[in-house]
Amino acid sequence: MSLVIENVEKIYKIVSTQTVIHALNGIDISLPTGKTLGIVGESGCGKSTLARLVTGLEAPNKGSITWNGSSVHDVNKGSFSTKKSVVQLVFQDPYSSLNPRQRIGDAITEIVSVHKLVAKNLIQTRTSELLTLVGLADDLKNRYPHQLSGGQRQRVSIARALAAEPNLLVLDEPVSALDVSVRAEVMNLLIDLREKLGLTYIFISHDLAMIRYISDLVAVMYLGKIVEFGNWEQVINNPKHPYTQALIRAMPDHTIIGNPESLAKTLQGEVPDPVNLPTGCAFHLRCVKATPACASTPQTLFEITPQHRVACMEAKI
Amino acid sequence: MRNKEEKTKGAFHYYLQSTSGIVGAVLVLVMIIVAIFSILGITPYDPVEQHIENILQGPSTHFWFGTDEFGRDVFSRTLEGMRRSLTVSISAVTFAAILGVSFGILAGYVGKWFDQLVTRVSDVFFAFPAILLALAIVASLGNDWYDTALAIGVVYTPIFIRVARGPVLTVKEMDYIKISRVLGFSSFRILRKHIFPNVFAPIVVQIALSLSWAILTESGLSFLGLGTQPPTPSLGLMVAEAQPLAAFAWWTLVFPSLFITIVVVGLNLVGDGLRDALDPARRSS
């Protein structure tokens, strides 16, 4: 059982300006059940786009995304006939994630009853069970979203995702909008739930500290491509790609390389425009180790040690 | 259940804090009661009965608002006219709201060619002045009250399309709509349960405002001779008929005009009050 993402490309055509945005440029990932894949990268590198594709909200222009061999796009729609979904989604913004006019209890009950996940007389029990599961008191059922704190709302969003009984949970920056004080609580909740329910996670963040906390595998993305992939010891303790190294140097509490510096300091220049991708390696314009060859030779992932893959010819040597 | 009450009570509570809302509600309520009197036949006289011996009498204890050139009781006719104005405009706005809101929400949600089609068609209707468009439609339909109501309804449908479509475009982009889709909810459920409740407030406000415009349009049509036909009274028709008499029989003009003004101003104030009560951003707390 696993999630397989194969050679996925996604472009957005902007009709008004006649431009084409290359949001994803060939993504290959294989994620075994029960594991957590952390995806990290700067704003605009395509993390949320990948999340939308994996949840079947949008279809890729090229390539395929399969869960146990069937396309997620079809399987997530059809699967409710078998009373379970495959993949669910938790977003970053706890305010936009809940219908402001729907009470918390109803927001959970709706999922359970629409898909007839339990017998009618057990729906309320199931709702209470889900609230308890995410550490919320039962009397929150009667509240509206604006009567909850950000952390509580995010727990409700997690409970709603779990109500559909998914195997895979895509978490798109689930704690980024929260107060630092509640981040750890929600992170620990996610880890508990993973153990308890045997869930597989895709955890998206631009914060390597969060990624290190929760992930088994880490993918570093840059301009719609994965530039480094491996387990977290490999990627975070022994980064090989200059971009990963820059990200890690910018980590606030890093203990790996030198003193923390801001990302702006460790990386020169801006992320290039995904409308006009650079030739060769997409990162060469900002790379401290770039050679003339980098401007002309596109880089693909290759394995340097088992499981650890890097898209940089400097790392090959 | 308890919370549902709390919530409606919340909006009502805010409504009562708005002075314009209260004044407007009182004005409109009085006019509705007046119209109900007419429906129940509780008017001093038959509105079309001619009292030949009492032509163009000023206001008195017998004829509170005086009589017109046929000796008809202006008070009874004004009540009957108000009933007619309200019947026509409520029917018209009901028609416009149901049609406009359905198309507006669908256009916003479905998007693409359907949205462009709906928007274009409603823009074409919008380009005409309301009264001219209503005139053209009434002229081709007829003079029964429901013809007038249909014409006014068609004229005000594009406004409801706009009012419903705009907020749908915003709400559609909210994460909870995307999550609803990943959760496998049907489009019908998403529209009814997750989009409609969140675009409801501006629609309610628009209903109040459109009612007042519809009353003015109905009066305008009758004034121009294309709405209610004599001898049946309508506020607009009474104003038209009173024009040549106004110089020496002011009461024939003033009372129907006053009633139009009261109900129109009242509905506008109700609209303001609703806007304040339903929009959390405008609430002062």
Ligand SMILES: Nc1ncnc2c1ncn2[C@@H]1O[C@H](COP(=O)(O)OP(=O)(O)OP(=O)(O)O)[C@@H](O)[C@H]1O
């Ligand atoms: N619906 C869309 N239409 C057009 N362009 C889009 C659309 N969605 C995303 N993009 C573009 O695709 C690229 C990737 O966007 P995406 O939202 O996936 O980035 P991200 O990594 O999630 O960024 P962030 O960290 O800011 O959330 C960006 O250049 C973005 O402008």
Ligand SMILES: [Mg+2]
């Ligand atoms: Mg994002």
